[in-house]
Amino acid sequence: MSRKVDVESTVRAAREGSVRAVARLLTSVENHSEQLPDIMAAVAAAHQAAGGRAAEVVGITGSPGVGKSTTTNALVQAWRKEGKRVAVLAVDPSSPFSGGAILGDRVRMQDHALDEGVYIRSMSSRGHLGGLTATTPQAVRLLEGMDFDVIVVETVGVGQAEVEIADLADTTLVLLAPGMGDGIQAVKAGILEIADLFVVNKSDRDGAAATVRDLRAMMALVRREPGQWRQPIVQTVAHEGTGIDEVIAEAAKHHQWLAQEDKLRVRRRERARSEITALVGAQLRRRYTVDDATAEAVAQGELDPYAAAEAILGRQY
Amino acid sequence: MSRKVDVESTVRAAREGSVRAVARLLTSVENHSEQLPDIMAAVAAAHQAAGGRAAEVVGITGSPGVGKSTTTNALVQAWRKEGKRVAVLAVDPSSPFSGGAILGDRVRMQDHALDEGVYIRSMSSRGHLGGLTATTPQAVRLLEGMDFDVIVVETVGVGQAEVEIADLADTTLVLLAPGMGDGIQAVKAGILEIADLFVVNKSDRDGAAATVRDLRAMMALVRREPGQWRQPIVQTVAHEGTGIDEVIAEAAKHHQWLAQEDKLRVRRRERARSEITALVGAQLRRRYTVDDATAEAVAQGELDPYAAAEAILGRQY
Incomplete structure (x- = not known):
């Protein structure tokens, strides 16, 4: 499990495009390796020395069955056509039994397996304290340090994982599909707050127009300050590529808007803050255990x- | 927001069955009131003095649209027929926009509104550090202190909230409905680990048999130690009450099994541990902030x- 990594040479190889080296570094993140502080320091130094370019971090989320993998695949292809290097982190609240979304990923990777500009990695969020929060920001930081242009973080589900992805991403795409649930359920899941862009996938199916209408109706209920971002709704049929260019264009618009409004800097500061907070928290949890x-x-x-709690906090360490 | 509560008289009134008093105490939990330590101490003392009876904690979870509310309603009616006092905590990763699952709850409460043996409360898990973990165990402890026989914790979703509910409950029911997703997706969501009992609701619909078959096939893939609990699958049509008695019976069997195997004591100890850990963590987060x-x-x-992180941890407090 915890084979030692030669930090300097592995970081150098990873930055030069070695898929295996990137994988080893990400495994260190996933396993909370003792070498992580050294690795992150080396990555930060190398990245900074090379200009410290920031990546565009795109979150993709939605219920099971809406077509997240297919859409991510289509988006990756489109970004590649623009010459961008893309990394995909598929974060899965997966079972130790299943060992993650292996099946899905094997299928997906074939499209890009021979393409050096794409790196796809499935990460498990289970079994670690803090779930997504603990490992994903580190993984994103690491991939940014490898000079990827776009980093996609894909996660399933409703609730905490979705919120965490929105905190992490510059731009969050919420995927829906016709007939996956009514308006009230959508509001319940809190997607209006986290979405920067709605993608109604499988728009060749019955009910797509109704889904768009429901979304519009919900959005109309929300009071919006002047100058606030208005989430566009894009209809796609991901498996045939329809609407994908529009998604890319709207995501880019959102990124420009963030940059203009100085929101990008603030988002990144807050992202760094929660990353540091998670590390501080992990350390403190090791110190203060409940007997x-x-x-x-x-x-x-x-x-x-x-x-x-008071008794435990009062102990001397 | 933070109107002061007369702790002693409110706890007494709540234990005597005042719905309003119970509501005020739960609001204190939800708002992380400064009085909470006093309230929890008073509840613990009063409960202990009255015999310290433990409640049966039942978790109910499943994707949106499987019929959680309807099933919970039907179960509550069945428990009431057995003369049990029942509290329901509907924990919703809800939007600040929507203010929680108000709509759904209004509708649901009507069935039980005139029944003093039932208490239903919708709690929002958003906007608080730690989500479910921070408030729900406290709310459960408080309701147990009010001598409810059964405490139902109902939550939507896939992922973290589901796992947390399984940690909290003695018995966790995972609800499914025909056509809500295929086998691979079910494994992804990790439901095999958290379910003590599967409920296939809407079993009058096409595809119910296929859902049961998929579940069985998944379960067959899992290696089971001798003496391990084997999750039963119960088919229901909750809106007409079909199968509900069987769910109650299987849940009771599971509870007996837990008690026999000394697992109930261990679960409750671990639950207490995570509750204390959350309180310790909240306190530490206030101490160690990232500037x-x-x-x-x-x-x-x-x-x-x-x-x-190291710099922040090195500071003196």
């Missing part, structure tokens, strides 16, 4: 949890 | 995140 006796006392109702 | 200058330096690539 069995205290947990048992609270479980039995002999001690209330606040009193227990 | 703008440090976040900015990391965002600009001038400082790597590990070095930043």
Whole structure:
């Protein structure tokens, strides 16, 4: 598991385009390797020395079945045509049983397997304290340090993972498909807050127009400050490439808007802040552990949890 | 927002069945009131003095559209027939725009509005550090302190919230419905690990048999230790009450199994541990904040995140 990495040479090889070297560094992130501080320092130094170019970070999220993988694939192809180097992190709240979305990824990688400008990696968020928060920002930072132009972070689902992706990305695409749920459910999932761009995929199916109409109706209910970004709705049929160029164009518009409004700097500062916070938190969790006796006392109702927390915080380390 | 609560009299009134008093205490949990330590201490003391009876905590989760609310409603009615007092916490990763699943809950509450043995509360998990983890265990502990027999925690979604509910509940029901996604997606969502009981709702619809078959096929792939719980699959049509008694019976069986195997004690200890850990973590996050200058330096690539974290941890408090 924790084979030692020769930090300097691996970082150099990764920056020169070695897929294997990139993979080894990302594995270090995933395993919370002890070498990570050294790796991140070396990556930051090398990237900074080479000009420190920022990548465009694009989040893609949506319920299972809306066609996230197909859409990501089509977007990657379009970015490649523009000559951009693209990395995809597929973050999956996956099962230890299944070992991640292996099946899906194997299929997907074939399109790009011979293309050196594309790197695709499936990361598991399970089993680590903090889920997405703990590893994905580090992985993004690492890939940015490899001078990728676009970094796509793709995740499934509703709820926490989606919110975390929106915090991480410059531009978040929320994918929908006809017949996947009604308006109320969409609002429940809080997608209006996290979406910078709505993609209604499978728009050749019945109900696509209704989905767009529902989205418009929801958006009309939200009060918008002057100058606020108005989320465009793009219809796609990803498996045949329809609408993909429009998605790319709207995402680029959003990125320009962020840059103009100085929001990009703020987003990146806040992203760095939550990244540091996660590292600080992980360290503190190792320091302040709850012993069995205290947990048992609270479980039995002999001690209330606040009193227990205070006792643990009061210990000297 | 933070009107002061007379702790002793409110806890007494809540334990005597005042819905308004219970609501005020839960609001204190939701708002992370400064009085919470006092409230939790008072609840623990009163509950302990009255015998400290443990509640059965049942988690209900599933994707939007599978019929969680309808199923919860039907289960509540069945438990009420057994003379049990039931509390329902509907935890919703809801939007600040929508203010939670108000609409859904209004509709649902009507069935039980005149029934003193049922308490239903919608809680928002958004906007608080730690999401579900931070508030729901406290809310469950509080309701247990009110001597409810069954506490249902209902949440939407895939991913983190689901896992957290499984950690919190004694018994977790995972709801599915025909045509909501194929086998691979179900594995992706990791439901095999968190489910103690599968409920295939809307079983009067086409595809119900296929959903059951897919579940069985997935379960067959998992190696099971001798004596391990084998998740039953129950088919329901919740809106007409079909299959609900079987769900209740299987949930009770699971609870007995937990108690026999001494797993209930362990689950409750671990639940207490994560509750204390969350409180400790919240306190530590207030102590160790990341200043703008440090976040900015990391965002600009001038400082790597590990070095930043170390600097913050090295400060004296």
